[in-house]
Amino acid sequence: xxxxxxxxxxxxxxxxxxxxxxxxxxxxxxxxxxxxxxxxxxxxxxxxxxxxxxxxxxxxxxxxxxxxxxxxxxxxxxxxxxxxxxxxxxxxxxxxxxxxxxxxxxxxxxxxxxxxxxxxxxxxxxxxxxxxxxxxxxxxxxxxxxxxxxxxxxxxxxxxxxxxxxxxxxxxxxxxxxxxxxxxxxxxx
Numbered sequence: 001x002x003x004x005x006x007x008x009x010x011x012x013x014x015x016x017x018x019x020x021x022x023x024x025x026x027x028x029x030x031x032x033x034x035x036x037x038x039x040x041x042x043x044x045x046x047x048x049x050x051x052x053x054x055x056x057x058x059x060x061x062x063x064x065x066x067x068x069x070x071x072x073x074x075x076x077x078x079x080x081x082x083x084x085x086x087x088x089x090x091x092x093x094x095x096x097x098x099x100x101x102x103x104x105x106x107x108x109x110x111x112x113x114x115x116x117x118x119x120x121x122x123x124x125x126x127x128x129x130x131x132x133x134x135x136x137x138x139x140x141x142x143x144x145x146x147x148x149x150x151x152x153x154x155x156x157x158x159x160x161x162x163x164x165x166x167x168x169x170x171x172x173x174x175x176x177x178x179x180x181x182x183x184x185x186x187x188x189x
Contacts, residue, residue: 001083002102003076004049005042009034012065013057023051026070034074036103038159040151043078044103077102079146079161084170089140092127094120099142099163106161108144113165134175141173 011029013021027048034045050073057066079085079101087101089108096109110118110127113136118127126137136142148162165171 001078001080002046003043003078005074005076006052006071007042007074008069008071010067010069012063012067014065018066021054021057021066021068023054026054026068027051027072030070030072038104038151038153040153043076043151046075046077046103049073049075077104079104079106079149081146081149083146084143085146085163086141086143086173089136089138089142092120092125092136092138094122097127097136097142099144101144101161101163104159104161106144106146106163108142108163108165112144112147112163114171115166134172136172143170143173143176145170 009030011026011033013025013029017025027050030048030051034048036044038044051070052073053071055069057068059066085101085106087099087106089097090100090105091098096107096113098105099108113127114129114134116129116131116134118129118136121128124137126135128135142165144163144165145167146161147164148160150160152158169176
């Protein structure tokens with residue numbers, strides 16, 4: 001889930017920029033430091049949007065910069081357990097599909113995509129059903145639910161998000177649309 005949060009953090013201003021310690025400079029330094037970082041409590045910092053307050057600077061021994069505590073607004077992405085998310089398939093492998101959800105990827109394991117057996121087609125980078133001719137490929141839009149979450153703050157790309165698409169209303173968008181049209185046709189009969 002995307003959120004706007006008011007945060008505080010300390011930023012180091014290099015000596016060459018000490019003459020212009022402005023909200024714009026502090027915002028750029030915070031963006032460089034925090035954007036893309038993952039935190040267990042707030043999730044991933046997507047963007048620092050506005051700096052509200054810059055505290056007094058502090059000098060630390062044997063460090064060239066001056067450290068300022070800043071209060072700022074940021075947009076964060078914090079995937080919640082059981083949250084329904086829309087994403088795009090970014091990679092298909094023999095054990096499932098990786099789905100881009102915000103700044104992280106979640107794994108939609110082959111056992112969590114469909115009740116049908118899905119065969120891996122390495123040449124075309126897709127998972128395909130022989131029974132219904134359904135295919136899941138890179139670039140497909142998917143709706144899934146978050147069922148597991150393990151955040152790695154040191155290496156955000158190593159965070160693990162597990163997804164499922166087996167419940168009604170979840171799955172590839174094209175499959176959902178086909179199912180909706182089928183239900184409407186049955187209701188009209």
